[in-house]
Amino acid sequence: MTNKDLAELIFPNITKTIEDYEKEYPERNLPEDAIVTRFAPSPTGFVHMGSLLASFVERKAAKDTNGVFYLRIEDTDQERKVENGIIGITTDLKNFGISIDEGAISETEEIGSYGPYVQSSRREIYHAFMKRLVEQGLAYPCFCSKEELEEIRKAQEKRKDRIGYYGRYAKCRKIPVADAIERIKNGEPFTLRLKSPGDYNKKIVVKDLVKGNISFPENDMDIVIMKQDGLPTYHFAHLVDDHLMRTTHIIRGDEWVSSLPTHIQLFQVFGFKPPKYAHISPIMKEEGGVKRKLSKRKDPEAAMSYYHEQGIPVYAVQLYLMTLANTNFEQWWDANKDKTIDDFEFSFSKISKSGGLFDVEKLLNISKNYLSRIKATEFYDMLVSYAKEYDEEFYELITKYKDFTIGLLNIEREQKKPRKDYAKFSDVKELVWYMYDELFEKHEKDYEFSTITDRNEIISMMETYIDKYYDESDDQQTWFEKIKDLSEEFGYAREVKDYKENPDKYKGHVGDVSMVIRVVLTTKSMTPNLYDIMKLFGKNRIISRIEKLKELKKTL
C-alpha cells in the first residue's frame, strides 16, 4: 500500500495532471511589468465599501500596466452562498464603473480563457493538485471529528501551548497509509491536510507592497486543504487559481496578512513562484468615540446602493476612493483639474498602512467640487437619471423644462471659480424649487423678508421697478444701476458705503432693496445670483410672482 494507492482511492476519476493544466493555462503574453490581478469575493450579498476600494485599486493597477483584471467568485463555502449572489456583485461593479477583463458576468456566463472563474466549477482542477500532493506524501487524510479537534484545543489551552493542528498534536499525520486506506474504504468521512514542512522556530520574511517587509515564524500547521465535501479551503483554492490564472498581484484586505506564511508555503510546496501581495487596511468608521470596521450590517454607507439613493455621482465616489488609496491624489487632482483618475500615477507604497476613517463629509466635499466643475448639460443628464428613479414629480418638471433647467444649473458655472451648491442630486430640488411655477405654487410660502417688511412698501417698490426700470435686455451692470435708481427713489442709499457713513440720511441701502426683489421672486433670502435668476424668469414670471405676493393672505 503506497501513497499512490491512497491518492487513487481518494481521486479515482482524476486523470488530468498538473502538467496538463499548466499547458492549458499558459503564461500570459503580456508586457513584463503588466499586473494581472483579481477581485475575488464570496457571493454573499452586495459589495462592501472596503471590497470596492480593493477592486478599484485592482482595476486601476491593471489598467495602468496594460494588465488584466478579472472577477473570480469564491463560493467554496456552500453554506454562505446567497441566491443570485453573482449578479449582485457584477451589478454593483458595473454601477460603480468598474469593468472586468475576464471572469463571471452573470450567474451562468463568463468571459476569458483562464476559467472557469467560479470556484465551485473548478473542483476537478483542485483535485488534480491535491492528488499530486497525496501521491508524494505531502498531504494526508485526517479523520478527526469536530469534537476531537476541540479536545486538542482544550489540551493546548491547558498546557499554554499554541493552538492548532501541528507537530505532536497532528495525530492523523502518523496514521499508516494502509490504515488510512482501510478507513476511507469503510466510508469514514475525512478532510485532507497539508503535511507542513515548516519549522516554527525559523523565520520567513514576506514583502508586502503596502506594509513592507513582515517577518513571521514559518507555518507548521497542517492546514486543511480539502473539506469533507470535497471542496478546497480558501488557502488551497487561492494557490491553484492564482497560479493557473497567472495572477501577478494579490490585492486583498489585511485580514489575510496572518495567513501569508501558509500561502507562501503552499506555493513553495508546488515549486511555484508566489505572486506579489498587497494588503489593504479596512475602512473604519467612528461611532461614539471608538473606531471600528465599517460594517455591512450596521452602516448604510458600506453599500453601493446608499450612494445611488443619495445621488452621489459615481465619479465622486471614485475620486474619494482614490484619495483613500493614495492620499497624494488629492493634491495631484487639484493641480491637474483637467485630468482624470486614469491619468494619475497610482502607487502601492502610498497606500495607508493603517485603516483610514470613512468620512462622508469629505466625500460630499469632493462630490461638490466635482459637480461644480462639470458642464451644466452633464450635470443635467445625471440629475435626470437620478430623478427618474427617485423623484417622479421633479423628473417630469426638469424634462418638461429642459433648457430652463440647464440654464439654472448653469448659473455661475463654467467660470474659474464655479459656484458650489450641490454635493448630491438629492440636494437639488430643495435648492431650486422656487424656480418652477408648479413647485412654487404648492410650496409653503414663508417669505424671508428681513429689513424691509412693510407690505405696501414692498408691493409699491416692485411695481415701480417693473413699470419704470426693469428691462429684460439689460446687462448685469445696467440691471444693477437700475436697482440703485429704484433704491434712491424710495429713499435708500445707492451704495452700502454711503449708508454706513450716514445711516440717518437713508432708510437703508441697495442691498435691502435687492433683497426685496429676491424674496418676492423666490421667497428666500439666500439664492444664487439674482440677475441670472431674473434673466431665466423673464418679465412675465416676475410679474406673476409679484401677483402671488399680493394674493397672499397671511401677514409677512
Added chain:
RNA sequence: GGCUCGUUGGUGAAGUGGUUUAACACACCGCCCUCUCAAGGCGGCAUUCAUGGGUUCAAAUCCCAUACGAGUCACCA
C-alpha cells in the same frame, strides 16, 4: 494568551536623521470682498509627532520597553 501590524491636530494625512518654529486637504473659528448665499482671498487651529528610556553634535524619523488599537489563531472567506 500566541503571532503580526499600527499609533503625527476634530478628521484624512505629508514626512524615512539636520532644508520642519511638522506640508496639504476636510471640518471649525475670525476678518476681507460683496445686492443675499455659495464661492473666493487672508489669517487662526499639533511648540509637537501615544508614553518612558536610549543611540547621536542632531530624532516625528534609528533602538528598547510600556500603553493603547487593529487583524488573525475554523472542514468561513
